[in-house]
Amino acid sequence: HGPPRPEARHHVAVGADTVHWGYLSRSLPPVLHVAPGAEVMIETLTQHASDDCERMIKGDPGAESVFHWTPDLKKVNRRGAGPLDASIFGRGAGEGFGVHILTGPVHIEGAEPGDVLEVQILDIKPRPSANPDHFGRCFASNASTWWGYQYSDFLDKADRREVVTIFEVEPSGDAARALYSYRWVPQIDPSGIRHDTIDYPGIPVDHSSLVKNLDVMRGIKVPLRPHFGCMSVAPRETGLVDSIPPGNFGGNLDNWRAGKGATLYLPVSVPGALFSVGDGHLAQGDGEIDGTALECSMTGTFRFELHKKGSPTKGFLRGLTGPLLETPDEFVLHGFSYPDYLRDLGRDAQAEVYQRSSLNRALRSAFRLTRRFLMDARGLDEDEATTLMSIAVDFGVTQVADGNWGVHATIPKALFR
């Protein structure tokens, strides 16, 4: 294909004006309009940058803009899909019903419901610190949180805690090591609200309140798997949608295979598709057991292609109903406890989905999706598809952190060569 035409290259800087925090919506005004074929570099920020403001926010105009929060001014006020007046829990505007800082949306010209948006992930780079004290170094955070799988199952039930660990990327660029950790202690945010747990995103952590453990994970190097946890088109439903549960619109897939060189296909539900991205992860294991990954501000470069309804130029997109990831060697399909939860769980879907998650349901979903893919996209009959699934397709636990638990199916391309 050669290099893209210069006029088709775009750049979206991250800032208070180019992000939406904690929710998706078809009503959001686009930050950019592009034609199919365009290459777009998009900066993103991790919502966990405030775990160590010194290293991950200070001196960075984009991050300082998004995280700006003083008693007088909170630049990005709404964080989450909840009520703006925080009338449910009083946590803050949006109530933290959704946590991810998402850059976008990008409007893709000509995209209509029924089309498929192809998102090629051309590059992913961690965002270096702009603080002169740490200049050029890259940092990340893992938070072992109350919504993690471990939280109900501590060895000592009486000692429930949330733990944040700050990591730095090794000079080699292919691993990270822990710098220090701390237990969460209650924080008073700049608006005066006290947070006994990590119940609202972007709370600036007062490091003078912490006891830091500097002897953490000695000798351990975490291999990197840079990817974006959240890549989404706008859901078809009106209103604001919590950014946490993934679904057929994509969203918070939290699949580490969505790295450089991979391509994500998403069924379009609204005019212009409205693509948003965020939740950068330096690494994650299948399962995302403690509630978060190795969270890191990152910049992605993407190329968008459009497959019009009824005439996909790639046969394997026939019948696509949810997110399909393609890597150089694999197709990866995403099953969920409730693939279309916004429709299927009724009026209270966004609350219900957290109560009803089940790996058993997610596997059933992944099984059916995979059977359908092998039949529609590869022309197998049902018996062939079932047999092939048993002897060559791997089912894994994507995440049990995001309300709508996921099981993915990995189909090797080698089958079809």
Added chain:
Amino acid sequence: HGPPRPEARHHVAVGADTVHWGYLSRSLPPVLHVAPGAEVMIETLTQHASDDCERMIKGDPGAESVFHWTPDLKKVNRRGAGPLDASIFGRGAGEGFGVHILTGPVHIEGAEPGDVLEVQILDIKPRPSANPDHFGRCFASNASTWWGYQYSDFLDKADRREVVTIFEVEPSGDAARALYSYRWVPQIDPSGIRHDTIDYPGIPVDHSSLVKNLDVMRGIKVPLRPHFGCMSVAPRETGLVDSIPPGNFGGNLDNWRAGKGATLYLPVSVPGALFSVGDGHLAQGDGEIDGTALECSMTGTFRFELHKKGSPTKGFLRGLTGPLLETPDEFVLHGFSYPDYLRDLGRDAQAEVYQRSSLNRALRSAFRLTRRFLMDARGLDEDEATTLMSIAVDFGVTQVADGNWGVHATIPKALFR
């Protein structure tokens, strides 16, 4: 270490006298006694060889011995842990409560309860056909069965069926292709019992009764992952134990990572450990969705080492309570719905375990095991272990075919370098 001493090499041929079919038991007489350090080549047969007797049994003295079944003589009468008089369902001796042809047991001298048996998998080779018409070629079977995950979920609920597909290994040796398939039709076994479904192992399939589909999986090559589905020490419980549900004694793990170059560690429960092996798989996907893998008679070469209780020479064996697989790059821990199901599910455990399986439970088990491994074997504290699990450990669906459903955790060794 250099090559093993010649006197420490042994060979167990497969035949009616060296197998037990469908069950494990601490009461079985060993077919071989060896000292720790011994290298043993063990032949095994797939219980699915009778799906195509021409290709997988005929002309092979070992297979003909094990599968010999005429109205006058059934050389291996008991198949399964059920009643010998088949008084429950009338399927046949042992009732098919357990299906695997297991070669062994091998008694390891000096092994005692509380020790850990190390099983190094030095080599795995498929067993070539001995029939002159197919001489030297290797065949395998997948059966999409009534106990598979798909059986309750066909696209047309009214068209329930079992489907057998016969495969051949490609000349390259690294892939297999389908030769033909057939729907199961009722078979009358040599004792005169009719089998409407695949409800008893080793039923010789009368190919004149079949409609064969020769146009199956056109263009598809299945990459090989040769491994043994079943590697076990004897459970501590008395009596016969169904070979299907895996547990802390190992058994029917059905993890394809147990291939050449891998090592399996099993906690010893009975004197001599009593190791048995079978259920050869040319390939399997995580999940084993249709009830079986790519089933193939295979010969394995193993080296046994013993780690005495309280003084394991490998630190990562501290606190081992169930099967641990080590590959060149990974440690793999096995969670189950009920890790110690024979004890935990009471008198009817062997029936109950099929009714109660749950991926949610299996993940909980895998989570706890992994936390324990990272703490005991790697010296991490609980918080470090939890964090590491979230950012670097992959949880996958081992199988939903074996009653006691499994979720495994894959821990990269690169973490500790």
